[in-house]
Amino acid sequence: MDYQELSEEQRNAIEAAVHRHLVQHLREKTDVQNIELMNLADFCRNCLSKWLVAEAKERGVELDYDQAREVIYGMPYAEWKERYQTEATPEQLAAFEARQKSGSET
Secondary structure (H helix, E strand, O other): OOHHHOOHHHHHHHHHHHHHHHHHHHHHOOOOOHHHHHHHHOOOHHHHHHHHHHHHHHOOOOOOHHHHHHHHHOOOHHHHHHHHOOOOOHHHHHHHHHHHHOOOOO
16 A cells, blocks of 8 residues: 555554654664754754644644653753753854854754
8 A cells, every 4th residue: 555545544643653753762862962953954852842832732732842842852851951962062053053044944
C-alpha cells in the first residue's frame, strides 16, 4: 500500500510515532546543543516546544511554553540547561547570527 493511500487516521498514527521517536532521540542526544541544531537544520528543541504550543492551541488545548518544553526535553528546561547546555563557541554564535541576518528565522 502506498503512503498516500493510507487513511488519515493511519497517517496521523505513523506521524505521531515519528514525532515521539524524534523527541526521544533528542532527549538522548544531550551532547547536541540547540545552537548546533539551529545552525544546521534551522530548528531546535525550543522550536519543537513552540510548535507544540501552537498546535495544542489550534485544537483548543491550553499548553504553556514551559509545559511544552518539559514534554520535549523530558524534564524542566532549567534542569536540562543546568545539566547539559554548554556555552556557545564564537564560531557557533557567528553562524547563528549569519543565519538570523539571512532571514531564515524559525
